[in-house]
Amino acid sequence: MTDILERARDRALDRGEGLSYDELVEVLRLPDDQVPALLELAHGVRMKHCGPEVEVEGIISLKTGGCPEDCHFCSQSGQFTSPVRSVWLDIPQLVRAAEETAATGATEFCIVAAVRGPDERLMSQVRDGIRAIQEAVDINVACSLGMLTQEQVDDLAAMGVHRYNHNLEAARSYFPSVVTTHSYEERWDTCQMVRAAGMELCCGGLVGMGETLEQRAELAAQLAELDPHEVPLNFLNPRPGTPFGDLPLMDSADALRTIAAFRLAMPRTILRYAGGRELTLGDLGTRDGLLGGINAVIVGNYLTTLGRDADEDLALLSDLKMPIKELAKTL
Amino acid sequence: MGGYCGLCGEPRDDLPHAACDARLALEPPRFCTSCRRRMKVQVTPRGWSAECVEHGVVTG
Ligand code: SF4
Numbered sequence: 287m288t289d290i291l292e293r294a295r296d297r298a299l300d301r302g303e304g305l306s307y308d309e310l311v312e313v314l315r316l317p318d319d320q321v322p323a324l325l326e327l328a329h330g331v332r333m334k335h336c337g338p339e340v341e342v343e344g345i346i347s348l349k350t351g352g353c354p355e356d357c358h359f360c361s362q363s364g365q366f367t368s369p370v371r372s373v374w375l376d377i378p379q380l381v382r383a384a385e386e387t388a389a390t391g392a393t394e395f396c397i398v399a400a401v402r403g404p405d406e407r408l409m410s411q412v413r414d415g416i417r418a419i420q421e422a423v424d425i426n427v428a429c430s431l432g433m434l435t436q437e438q439v440d441d442l443a444a445m446g447v448h449r450y451n452h453n454l455e456a457a458r459s460y461f462p463s464v465v466t467t468h469s470y471e472e473r474w475d476t477c478q479m480v481r482a483a484g485m486e487l488c489c490g491g492l493v494g495m496g497e498t499l500e501q502r503a504e505l506a507a508q509l510a511e512l513d514p515h516e517v518p519l520n521f522l523n524p525r526p527g528t529p530f531g532d533l534p535l536m537d538s539a540d541a542l543r544t545i546a547a548f549r550l551a552m553p554r555t556i557l558r559y560a561g562g563r564e565l566t567l568g569d570l571g572t573r574d575g576l577l578g579g580i581n582a583v584i585v586g587n588y589l590t591t592l593g594r595d596a597d598e599d600l601a602l603l604s605d606l607k608m609p610i611k612e613l614a615k616t617l
Numbered sequence: 618m619g620g621y622c623g624l625c626g627e628p629r630d631d632l633p634h635a636a637c638d639a640r641l642a643l644e645p646p647r648f649c650t651s652c653r654r655r656m657k658v659q660v661t662p663r664g665w666s667a668e669c670v671e672h673g674v675v676t677g
């Protein structure tokens with residue numbers, strides 16, 4: 287076994303501590319023939335520090351498209367010639383989506399809006415939506431509504447939002463190549479406010495956007511510093527019309543190294559498969575990632591693209607003997 | 618065959634769209650196949666619907 291794998295075993299597996307930036311760079315540089323041993327170690331870390339359960343979540347776009355921001359990977363930005371049109375979901379549709387999600391056994395339902403930050407109209411739609419969901423469905427409600435003011439953070443916490451998603455998206459050093467309409471620091475600040483208000487913080491990013499391997503390690507290390515409850519990991523799915531629309535799909539071995547590196551950076555976090563895994567990893571790679579550090583999935587479709595059939599994912603989890611995490615009853 | 622590609626919006630007769638058709642397994646159509654208008658598309662956890670102002674709603 288190579289030196290870095292031995293050190294990772296000692297630090298992440300035995301002591302439950304995340305690897306440093308330099309160590310993560312070494313992990314990401316491991317040759318192909320070491321990837322199976324790396325994944326096995328990352329799986330061991332997940333099993334020891336998180337257990338065999340998998341957290342299942344569904345997501346829904348409450349407000350699609352027409353976003354004023356320019357995140358170069360995003361088909362919902364109004365600044366690019368993407369074919370995605372602006373559309374709003376109504377409350378009955380939102381409740382139906384929450385019911386469909388709960389029917390898969392999922393415990394989290396995340397309401398997402400393509401905005402810089404919420405305005406009064408969106409906050410009031412979210413308030414009504416959460417109330418309607420809470421009356422009809424037994425599921426935790428999460429939100430992802432962009433950058434927040436302190437008042438909005440407090441309002442969302444009071445509405446019973448269990449978790450708030452706000453990704454760093456990219457390493458600090460690569461962020462200006464990905465987004466120019468807001469800063470990495472603004473994102474970081476929203477994340478800190480969310481946690482201070484007592485909501486669980488969900489914060490991840492994308493890989494495969496043309497970043498260097500070192501920047502991939504940097505993103506993992508910066509997320510580890512933030513220490514979110516959940517880290518969604520997206521692989522770029524190049525969207526037509528966006529600045530990153532012509533980038534190639536990420537190599538699947540690199541994607542698996544990244545999964546393992548994220549797990550070794552954050553031994554105890556909920557590490558979720560988010561967008562792009564179907565294309566980047568396929569069915570076989572999806573399985574490898576679940577045996578390489580991933581312990582949460584988004585079930586069914588994404589915001590503007592489709593996922594694997596929910597039943598296939600649930601069958602895979604049952605095949606892997608990974609039970610779906612149940613809703614914690616805190617009454 | 619006529620009409621337009623739901624994924625890229627180009628006429629079906631002019632170009633091969635096998636790659637587009639394959640991609641439609643993992644994304645909803647964005648263009649109306651009758652008139653090429655961009656549709657209003659809503660994706661939900663277990664389905665999608667796409668509406669053309671002229672030709673109505675398709676679902677999947
Ligand atoms: S803020 Fe969100 S919706 Fe808007 S462009 Fe960026 S990623 Fe897309």
Ligand SMILES: [Zn+2]
Nearest residue numbers: 622625634637
């Ligand atoms: Zn086409």
Ligand SMILES: [Zn+2]
Nearest residue numbers: 649652669672
């Ligand atoms: Zn039409």
